[in-house]
Amino acid sequence: MRAVVFQGAEEPMTVEDVDRPEPGDDDILVETEACGICRSDWHAWRGDWEWIGVMPQPGLVFGHEPVGRVVEVGDNVDRFAVGDRVTNPFNLGCGSCHHCRDGRGNICERSVPMGFVPFQTGAFAEYYSVRNADFNAVSLPDEVDPVDVAGLGCRFATAFHGLAHRVDVTPGDWVAVHGCGGVGLSAVHVADALGANVIAVDLSAEKLERARDLGADRTVEVGAVDDVPQAVKKFTESSRGADVAVDALGIAETCRNAMDSLGKGGQHLQIGMTTSEEGGEVSLPVDTMVTDEREFYGTYGIPPNEYDEIFRMMATGKLEPGRIVSETVSLEEVPGVVEGLGDYETVGIPVCDGF
Structure with a gap:
C-alpha cells in the first residue's frame, strides 16, 4: 500500500510502498477515506x-x-463487520484497565498513541488497523461526511x-481561547455550542475573523494590546476575568496569558502541548492560583464513549466540525502540509482525502 513514511527528525517525509498492516484477532483493518493532518504530526516530525x-x-x-471503511475483521471482534464505517480516538485503550472500565479510555494505563509508535502505525496510508476494536472503534452515523469526521480528529474531539467534561462551562460563562x-478554533x-460567551485571542487577524465566524463574541489581537490578560478581562462583567481560559497552543506565553486572564475561581484548560523550547515545563503563578482558587485542568484526547454526544450535536447542527476544515489534499501533499504547520499560517484543519 502507499503511505507517507517518516525519515527522521526534520527530514523530508516520502510517499512509499509499504506492507499493509496485519490485524490481530482483536483488531480491524480499515481502508482510509480521510485523515486529518495535525500539529501533533509536526511536533513528532520535528x-x-x-x-x-x-x-x-x-x-x-x-x-x-x-475515518474509513472496515475491510477485515479479527476473529474475536463482535461489534464490527466488513463494510462498516468507523473512526477512533488517537490514543487507543486496552479496554480492561480501571480507567477504561470507568469510561476514561483516553487515559488508559496501557494507552497506545496511533501513528507515533512502530507497533501501531497511522493512517497517512491506504489502510490502517485499529487494535482492541470492540473498545476503540466508533461506528459512524450514515449521514456524516468522512472529511467532517476527519475534522473531528484529535483537535476538535479533545x-x-x-x-464538556473536564471543566464546568455553563451558558453565559466567559470562555477565553x-x-x-x-484546536483553538x-x-x-x-x-x-455550549452556550458560553467566547473571547478568541491570537496574533493573526485572519484567524480571529475565522473565530468570529465560528462563534467568538469578542476577539483580542495580541499585537494590538499591551496586556493580553487585561484585554480579555475588560470584556467580562465588571472586568472580573474569564470563567474558563483555554491554552490551545502550548507555549509558555499562551499558557501564562490564559491563566492570568482568569477571574477568581476560574478554570484553566490546557490543550496545547509544549515544544522543545519549553520541554514540557511552564512557570505558573502558584500563589495567585491558591489565593484565587484557580484550577488547572489537562485534557487529552477523548474516550470512545463520548463520540455519540458529538454526533447528536452534529445531527442538530449545533456542532459542525467540517466548518473548521481548511483544505483537502492528496497523500503526496501530506509531507509539505505537515512541515508547513510550523509556520502557524494554517487557518483551520487540513485533511487528506486522496489516497
Whole structure:
C-alpha cells in the first residue's frame, strides 16, 4: 500500500510502498477515506516530546485522525463487520484497565498513541488497523461526511472532551481561547455550542475573523494590546476575568496569558502541548492560583464513549466540525502540509482525502 513514511527528525517525509498492516484477532483493518493532518504530526516530525516518551523512528507512518471503511475483521471482534464505517480516538485503550472500565479510555494505563509508535502505525496510508476494536472503534452515523469526521480528529474531539467534561462551562460563562489554530478554533466552536460567551485571542487577524465566524463574541489581537490578560478581562462583567481560559497552543506565553486572564475561581484548560523550547515545563503563578482558587485542568484526547454526544450535536447542527476544515489534499501533499504547520499560517484543519 502507499503511505507517507517518516525519515527522521526534520527530514523530508516520502510517499512509499509499504506492507499493509496485519490485524490481530482483536483488531480491524480499515481502508482510509480521510485523515486529518495535525500539529501533533509536526511536533513528532520535528522531534519534540522525547520528554514524554514520544520518539518516532524512521519508517513510521504518521496519521492519527482517521475515518474509513472496515475491510477485515479479527476473529474475536463482535461489534464490527466488513463494510462498516468507523473512526477512533488517537490514543487507543486496552479496554480492561480501571480507567477504561470507568469510561476514561483516553487515559488508559496501557494507552497506545496511533501513528507515533512502530507497533501501531497511522493512517497517512491506504489502510490502517485499529487494535482492541470492540473498545476503540466508533461506528459512524450514515449521514456524516468522512472529511467532517476527519475534522473531528484529535483537535476538535479533545476540545469537546475538555470543555464538556473536564471543566464546568455553563451558558453565559466567559470562555477565553488563547491560540486560534485548529484546536483553538475547535474550542471556540464548542464553547459557543455550549452556550458560553467566547473571547478568541491570537496574533493573526485572519484567524480571529475565522473565530468570529465560528462563534467568538469578542476577539483580542495580541499585537494590538499591551496586556493580553487585561484585554480579555475588560470584556467580562465588571472586568472580573474569564470563567474558563483555554491554552490551545502550548507555549509558555499562551499558557501564562490564559491563566492570568482568569477571574477568581476560574478554570484553566490546557490543550496545547509544549515544544522543545519549553520541554514540557511552564512557570505558573502558584500563589495567585491558591489565593484565587484557580484550577488547572489537562485534557487529552477523548474516550470512545463520548463520540455519540458529538454526533447528536452534529445531527442538530449545533456542532459542525467540517466548518473548521481548511483544505483537502492528496497523500503526496501530506509531507509539505505537515512541515508547513510550523509556520502557524494554517487557518483551520487540513485533511487528506486522496489516497
